[in-house]
Amino acid sequence: MSYMKEFTKGLIKENPNLVMLLGMCPTLAVTTMASNGLGMGLATTFVLVCSNLVISLLKKVIPDTVRLPCFIVIIAGFVTFVSIMLDSFLPDLAESLGVFLSLITVNCIILGRAEMFACKNKVLPSILDGLGMGLGFTGSLIVVGAIRELLGTGKIFGFNVAPDFIEPMTIFILPAGGFFTLGCVIAILGVITRKKPKKPDCAACPVRESCNKTESREVT
Amino acid sequence: MELVRNLMVILFTGILTENFILNKFYGICPFLGVSKTTGGAVGMGLAVTAVMVGASAVTYPIYHYVLVPLHIEYLKTICFILVIAAFVQTIEMVMKKHIPPLYKTLGVYLPLITTNCAVLGVTIINIDSGYSFIEALMNAFSGGIGFLLVMLIFSGVRERISSCDVPKALEGTPITLIAASLTSLSFVGFSGIVDGIFGG
Numbered sequence: 001m002s003y004m005k006e007f008t009k010g011l012i013k014e015n016p017n018l019v020m021l022l023g024m025c026p027t028l029a030v031t032t033m034a035s036n037g038l039g040m041g042l043a044t045t046f047v048l049v050c051s052n053l054v055i056s057l058l059k060k061v062i063p064d065t066v067r068l069p070c071f072i073v074i075i076a077g078f079v080t081f082v083s084i085m086l087d088s089f090l091p092d093l094a095e096s097l098g099v100f101l102s103l104i105t106v107n108c109i110i111l112g113r114a115e116m117f118a119c120k121n122k123v124l125p126s127i128l129d130g131l132g133m134g135l136g137f138t139g140s141l142i143v144v145g146a147i148r149e150l151l152g153t154g155k156i157f158g159f160n161v162a163p164d165f166i167e168p169m170t171i172f173i174l175p176a177g178g179f180f181t182l183g184c185v186i187a188i189l190g191v192i193t194r195k196k197p198k199k200p201d202c203a204a205c206p207v208r209e210s211c212n213k214t215e216s217r218e219v220t
Numbered sequence: 221m222e223l224v225r226n227l228m229v230i231l232f233t234g235i236l237t238e239n240f241i242l243n244k245f246y247g248i249c250p251f252l253g254v255s256k257t258t259g260g261a262v263g264m265g266l267a268v269t270a271v272m273v274g275a276s277a278v279t280y281p282i283y284h285y286v287l288v289p290l291h292i293e294y295l296k297t298i299c300f301i302l303v304i305a306a307f308v309q310t311i312e313m314v315m316k317k318h319i320p321p322l323y324k325t326l327g328v329y330l331p332l333i334t335t336n337c338a339v340l341g342v343t344i345i346n347i348d349s350g351y352s353f354i355e356a357l358m359n360a361f362s363g364g365i366g367f368l369l370v371m372l373i374f375s376g377v378r379e380r381i382s383s384c385d386v387p388k389a390l391e392g393t394p395i396t397l398i399a400a401s402l403t404s405l406s407f408v409g410f411s412g413i414v415d416g417i418f419g420g
Contacts, residue, residue, distance in 0.1 A: 021393055024252065025337050029245040069305055076298040084294060099344050102297045106337045108249060175243050176404040183397030187389045 006125045010132030016109045017140040018189050023109040026100050027141060028178040034157050037145030039093040041138025043086065043101065045131065047078045048110050052118040052130035059119045071114045076105045109137060140185070147181050148172045225418060227358045232414045234362025240338055241370045242404040246363075247338035251371065252396060254329070256382075261375035262368065267329040269364025272342050274311065275304050276360035279343040280353055300343050305334050338367060374403055 016022045023044075030040045054074050055062075062070045083101045086094040094101060104110070113133055118126040146156050152172035154162030162168070171177050240246045247268065254264045279300050287293050312330045315323040333339060342363050346356035377399050386395045 021252070022249075024248040025245050028248060069302070072301055072305065073298060076301050080294060080297050083297070099341055099348065102344050103246075103337045103341055105297055105301055106335050106340050108335060111335060171405075174404075174408065175245065176401045176408065178245070179397045179401035179404055183390070183394040183401065186397070187394035190394070191389045 003125060003128055007128040007132040010129065010134070010136040011139065012136065012189075012193070014133075015136040015140060015189075016112070016133050017137050018186050019193075020112075021186075022112055023107045023137065024182070025103065026107065027144060027182060028175070029100050030097055031141055031145035031148055031178060031181075032152070032173045033096075033149050034142055034145035036093070036096050037141030038138065039086075039090070040097055040100065041134070041141040043082050043097075044104055044107060044109070044137055045134025047075060047082055047104055048113060048134040048137075049127055049130040050078045051075045051110055051114060052126040053123060055114045055118040056121060056123045056126035062119070067119065068111075068115075071111060071119075072105065075110050075114070079105045109133060144178075144181055144185055147185070148177055151181075152177060223354070226355060229414055229418050230355060230358045231362040231365075232417065234359060235366040235369060236407065236410040237412075237414055239366045239370055239407055240342075240363045241367060242400070242407050244341075246341045247336050247367060250332060250336060251374070251400070252393065254332075255371050255375045256378055258372065258375045258379070261371035263326055264329045264332075265364070265368030265371045267326045268333060268336065268338060268367050269361065270326075271304075271308060271311070271330070271333050272339055272360040272364045273357060275300075275307055275339050275343055276346055276356050278307055279303055280346060280356050283347050296344065296347065297340075301340055304339055304343070308334050338363065370403070374400065377403060 010016060012019075014020060017024070017027055026040055026044070030036045051071070051074050055071060058070075058074075079102060082104070083094065086097075086101065113130060117129045121129070150156050150162065151169050152174075154160060154166065154168045169177075172181065234240070238244060241248065241251050250264050250268070255261045282299065282303060283293075283296060287296060287299065308330055312323075312327060315327060315330075342360050346359055349359075351359055378396065381395060381399060390398070
C-alpha cells in the first residue's frame with residue numbers, strides 16, 4: 001500500500017510545482033499553450049523517472065562528496081536523449097519548447113527528487129515517486145497552460161471553445177499573464193487544500209546549505 | 221561601426237525588452253528566493269552577471285574548437301553543465317584564497333548559481349543564435365545586468381509588500397508572483413524602444 005502512497009503524494013499533496021514551488025521557470029515559460037505544457041511535462045516526467053531509476057540503482061556506488069555532479073551528468077544524459085528524440089519525431093514541439101528542453105537539466109524538481117528520495121530509497125519506490133512527481137508537474141503545467149490559452153486566445157489544446165463575441169485577452173499569453181495565472185493557481189490550491197501557501201520548500205532543494213548561509217547573512 | 225551597433229542592440233534588448241527574468245523566465249528561483257532584501261538582490265545579481273560572462277567565455281571556445289571538430293555537438297548540454305559547475309567551483313576557490321573581501325560579499329551566492337537556469341540558458345542561446353565571440357559575451361553581460369536591474373527593482377517592491385495587509389489566501393508566494401506580473405507588465409512599455417533608437 002505504501003507504494004501507492006509514494007505515487008499519489010506527488011499529484012496534489014506534495015505537488016512539486018504548486019506546493020513545493022520547484023521548477024518555476026518552465027512552468028512560466030512554456031505554458032502559453034496547454035499542449036506545450038503537456039509536452040514539457042511528459043518530457044520532464046520521462047527524465048525524472050529514468051534518473052530516479054538510475055540514481056537509486058547507483059546509490060551505493062556514487063561517493064557522497066561528488067554526488068551532485070554525478071546526478072547532474074546522469075540527468076543531462078537523459079535530457080540529451082529526450083531532446084534528440086523530440087527533435088526527430090516531434091520537431092514542432094521541440095521548436096516551441098526551444099531552449100527550455102535543454103534546461104530540463106537544471107530543473108530543481110529532478111535534482112531535488114534525486115537528492116531527497118532516489119539516493120535513499122529502493123528502485124521501485126523511486127520509480128513511483130518520480131512518476132507521481134512528474135505527473136503532478138505535468139498536471140500543473142496543463143492547468144496553467146489551459147487557463148492562459150483559454151483567456152489569451154479563446155482556445156484549449158488548439159480547439160476554439162470561446163464564443164466569438166468574447167474578445168481574447170492577449171495579456172494572458174504575455175509573460176505578465178504567466179506570473180499572474182501561476183500566482184492565482186497557487187493561491188486557489190492553497191485555499192482548496194486549506195493550507196497556507198508555503199515558502200519554497202528548502203528541504204527539497206539541493207543547494208539549501210549555501211542558501212541558509214545567504215538568508216542568515218541578510219538578517220544580520 | 222556595424223559591430224558596435226549590433227552590440228548596443230544586444231545590450232539594450234537584453235536589459236529592457238527581452239529581460240531574462242521578466243520576459244524569458246530564466247532564473248525564477250533566485251528571483252523569488254533571494255530578492256527579499258536589496259543587499260541580497262544586488263549580491264546575487266552581481267554574482268550571476270560575473271558567472272554568466274565567465275561561463276560564456278569558457279563554453280564558446282569549447283563548443284567551436286572541441287565539440288564541432290569532433291562532430292559531437294549533441295553533447296553540448298552535458299558538456300556545458302559540467303563546465304559551468306567546474307567553473308563556479310574554481311572561481312569560488314580562487315576568490316576565497318586571493319580576494320577574501322569579495323568572497324565575503326559574493327561567495328555565498330556562488331553555489332546557488334550552478335543550478336540556475338540563466339547560466340546554462342545563456343550559454344546555449346549564444347550557440348543557438350550564432351553569435352560571434354564578442355556578441356556572445358555582450359549577450360551574457362546584458363542578460364546579467366538585466367537580471368541585476370530586475371532583482372533590484374523587485375527587492376524594493378517586496379519590501380513594500382511585506383508591510384502591506386495582503387488577503388490571507390494570497391500571502392507568501394502568490395502575492396509575490398502577482399507583483400512580478402505587474403513589474404513584467406511595466407517592462408512591456410519598453411517594447412519597440414530598441415528599434416526606435418537604432419532604427420530596426
